[in-house]
Amino acid sequence: MDTYEHRVVGFFGRLPAKPHDLTDRITPADKCIVLCHLGVPIIPTERWRLTIGGLVGHELSLSWDDLLKLPKTTLISFHQCAGSPLDPHNPTQRVCNVQWGGTRLNDVLDRCGVDPAARFVWATGADSGSFSGVDCGAYTKDIPIGRLNDDVLLAYEMNGEPLPEAQGFPVRLVVPGFYGTNSVKWLTRIELARDRPQGPFTTLWYNELNEEGNATVPVWDVAPQSVIVSPAPERETAKDESITIWGWAWGDEPIQRVEVSTDAGLSWRDAQLEQPVGRGWRRFAIDWSPTNGGSVRLMSRAVAVSGRVQPLEGRRNAVYPVPVHVV
Numbered sequence: 115m116d117t118y119e120h121r122v123v124g125f126f127g128r129l130p131a132k133p134h135d136l137t138d139r140i141t142p143a144d145k146c147i148v149l150c151h152l153g154v155p156i157i158p159t160e161r162w163r164l165t166i167g168g169l170v171g172h173e174l175s176l177s178w179d180d181l182l183k184l185p186k187t188t189l190i191s192f193h194q195c196a197g198s199p200l201d202p203h204n205p206t207q208r209v210c211n212v213q214w215g216g217t218r219l220n221d222v223l224d225r226c227g228v229d230p231a232a233r234f235v236w237a238t239g240a241d242s243g244s245f246s247g248v249d250c251g252a253y254t255k256d257i258p259i260g261r262l263n264d265d266v267l268l269a270y271e272m273n274g275e276p277l278p279e280a281q282g283f284p285v286r287l288v289v290p291g292f293y294g295t296n297s298v299k300w301l302t303r304i305e306l307a308r309d310r311p312q313g314p315f316t317t318l319w320y321n322e323l324n325e326e327g328n329a330t331v332p333v334w335d336v337a338p339q340s341v342i343v344s345p346a347p348e349r350e351t352a353k354d355e356s357i358t359i360w361g362w363a364w365g366d367e368p369i370q371r372v373e374v375s376t377d378a379g380l381s382w383r384d385a386q387l388e389q390p391v392g393r394g395w396r397r398f399a400i401d402w403s404p405t406n407g408g409s410v411r412l413m414s415r416a417v418a419v420s421g422r423v424q425p426l427e428g429r430r431n432a433v434y435p436v437p438v439h440v441v
């Protein structure tokens with residue numbers, strides 16, 4: 115396999131924007147999350163190739179020019195980091211909303227043909243090295259083949275611009291609805307396989323007990339979640355003054371409603387929830403006129419169509435409380 119010089123060797127990330135900074139529907143690139151376990155490889159487009167192999171009719175190798183000749187799709191999708199694989203239940207709210215541009219993975223797979231025995235799509239990046247004391251080799255993730263909708267992209271644009279280097283230049287996978295960890299950056303290899311890959315990112319990390327506590331599942335689909343953007347934590351608001359509490363809600367499963375509590379979770383009211391825009395996050399809003407003075411914890415919780423609710427604590431999609439002061 116080709117090896118690449120790295121701009122950064124070892125873990126690299128950007129401090130995530132706080133929820134009250136996520137005021138834009140489409141998050142500007144410099145406020146988006148950045149997370150690189152193994153560093154940042156430098157990949158000139160002239161050298162880049164994507165090979166597609168494993169359980170396919172015939173292997174394919176695409177150059178940058180080949181890729182650009184294929185039809186381009188753009189879509190909006192929320193993009194959320196599952197948090198550190200070493201601390202997976204910590205609710206980090208590392209999230210943004212992005213417009214991606216690229217080629218449908220399905221269009222490329224149609225050209226090489228998929229063997230019916232294939233059950234997983236492996237994706238490997240050009241970055242390699244060690245993470246948390248483990249020599250990882252390359253970064254390889256998988257998605258179940260049933261998840262190969264037309265929204266899975268070989269993306270080369272973020273918000274209308276080429277991908278930034280740390281965010282996968284020149285090409286990354288984007289799997290809308292799945293946690294960011296599955297959207298492999300600096301993508302160089304796609305492989306169809308019967309089983310899950312055996313590297314540390316699919317065995318040692320990024321597997322967890324499901325909510326029912328009865329099975330270990332891969333960290334794939336994003337659980338229902340919401341954050342309050344406004345008011346910001348610790349804001350003062352006047353008694354009897356009406357303010358709008360608003361924020362974003364998202365999840366792999368469609369969200370049916372968002373509830374807001376202005377009494378630390380004792381009672382909940384339905385917020386207004388806008389219609390979905392692609393796979394993007396959705397704005398919710400509710401008016402509130404506090405009648406009593408003092409400190410208050412505002413909360414929002416998303417409810418998915420299945421009835422699955424954002425929990426109060428204990429999981430990465432736990433409710434994000436916002437303390438405010440009524441004066």
Ligand SMILES: Nc1nc2c(c(=O)[nH]1)N[C@H]1C(S)=C(S)[C@@H](COP(=O)(O)O)O[C@H]1N2
Nearest residue numbers: 147148149150151195239281294295298299
């Ligand atoms: N090749 C590669 N792809 C990767 C990673 C990585 O370390 N290497 N990190 C993953 C994780 S955990 C996340 S959250 C997203 C972050 O994407 P971003 O940096 O563009 O926001 O990339 C994913 N894709």
Ligand SMILES: [Mo]
Nearest residue numbers: 149195196295
């Ligand atoms: Mo992540």
